[in-house]
Amino acid sequence: MKAMGRWLLLGAITLIGIFLLSNIRQMFLSVQPDQLRVTVSAGTNLSKMIEVLPGSQAIDEKSGLLRVPYGKAWEYQGTAMATRGVLRATTVPLDAPVISWRYYGYSVKEQVKGYLHGDFGTYRDPYTRKEVAIAHGIPQMLLKTCKYFVPGLLLAIVLSILAAMWAALFRRAGNLLDGLQALLVGVPDFFLIVLIQLGAVYATKLLGHYVLLVVQVGNRTPFLIPFLTIALIPSVTIYGTLRLAILREMGQDYVVTALAKGLTRGEVLIKHVLRNVMEDVLAILPKATTLALASMAVAEAICGITGLGGFIVSPLYQGISSMSSICVTLGLITMAFHILYALLRKQFIVRTEVTES
Known part of the structure; x- marks a missing residue:
């Protein structure tokens, strides 16, 4: 209590x-x-x-x-x-x-x-130029943001786990992924989003027809650009943590014993190591979620999306008193994810404590 x-x-x-x-x-x-x-x-x-x-x-x-x-x-x-x-x-x-x-x-x-x-404040709609109560706008913004934020975060977790396991199985792949991770760590979020946008523009020119929505047009909201941004940037952080955790576990006595008994490296990773590094994954997820929210805000601002992040950054949607309502909403979302991760750690991570008699 x-x-x-x-x-x-x-x-x-x-x-x-x-x-x-x-x-x-x-x-x-x-x-x-x-x-x-x-x-x-x-x-x-x-x-x-x-x-x-x-x-x-x-x-x-x-x-x-x-x-x-x-x-x-x-x-x-x-x-x-x-x-x-x-x-x-x-x-x-x-x-x-x-x-x-x-x-x-x-x-x-x-x-x-x-x-x-x-x-809770108002904001001026950029299309109708009317004052709108932020209490009515937040649910719509939240729904629009969650459409690519939740799938992007889930993809980041799955992608980073698979990449870390692949790097542990194959040395050359590990060197390649480690180098790519070091490169992406130093790349600013907005630069990565601009590269994705440019890729969509050049793909459209090359194929000769519409391929990918780059910015929000009316009620049509870009999905792939914020989705990829949210998936790629947190996965870099999760991959780095998981890579070190797997390397740590691979040097433990139980791994050496399992390999000596004839288990393959892949079997040891899936049956033993992956289970033991779940605590490291759950420990890094709060930070990765915060990075995902920051990336979401940048992506929405660049793509002109009227989501929670786009509202904060773009002056078109800012009101005199509604800014703090959106910021508190994002804070509540972050805290909700942190509570979820804490519950998962309590549910799946087994702790053993040695008590002195």
């Missing part, structure tokens, strides 16, 4: 940290958060604007400068523009960008208030 309490506390602290870090951009200010400049027509004066904008007061009637409640400048700007007789409403720029802990605290406080009332 105490261990579960510690894990729950750690999870809560992690989510709070993600929420606070996802709002770090609110700390940097380039405009006055409590001032608004309004230009009105001849038949309108600032007194009418003060009635429309509660809590505001005129600073300079001649220049149309208003003081509004702290942090309400952007909200009141939209309200002013929708008011009859207003020609223009703009925020007041600062002489130089500043770091404002006050505005950061104000933004976090307002978001928490919204969450408590069921308001």
Whole structure:
């Protein structure tokens, strides 16, 4: 029970940290958060604007400068523009960008208030240009992302296990795969995705007809590019860990004994070694899953996919208050996978402890 309490506390602290870090951009200010400049027509004066904008007061009637409640400048700007007789409403720029802990605290406080009332933020749809509640958009984004994330992660696990076993059976194959793994470790995610995209473009030119969707077009979402990215990048990490684990086990006494009794190298790998390195696989899977999520975000951004990762990176889908909701959602997904791996380790890994009498 105490261990579960510690894990729950750690999870809560992690989510709070993600929420606070996802709002770090609110700390940097380039405009006055409590001032608004309004230009009105001849038949309108600032007194009418003060009635429309509660809590505001005129600073300079001649220049149309208003003081509004702290942090309400952007909200009141939209309200002013929708008011009859207003020609223009703009925020007041600062002489130089500043770091404002006050505005950061104000933004976090307002978001928490919204969450408590069921308001998780909005984002502007790039096609309809309408404000959409992020609570309605997250399930669609999650479904779109999982269509290639889950199969890609499963393929990464299977591919890395088969590659590590093949490398252990054949020395030349092992040298080739080790060199390929060392090469892929140093290749940035975006470079690999661009290479896959270029491959699709050249394949289309060579064959003379459509082969592979490179970017999202309407409701048509690319599958192969994010799928391959998610499968290849984590598999490099899993392969490296599994390769070292197999080499470690192949030097153990039970392997030497099994080979001396006439078992083939393949039989020893499948019947004994593979079972004993499962703990290493389950230990590296949390890190591999995190890499898969990062690769997914990069792939969605490059391919213009409106999934969870694409929403975070692309400015087309970002809202004022919805960013932290997506980041917390990704954090919850990561934690869910970590819990799954912990349960698998508890279920399949047998631990023996020697107690002193």
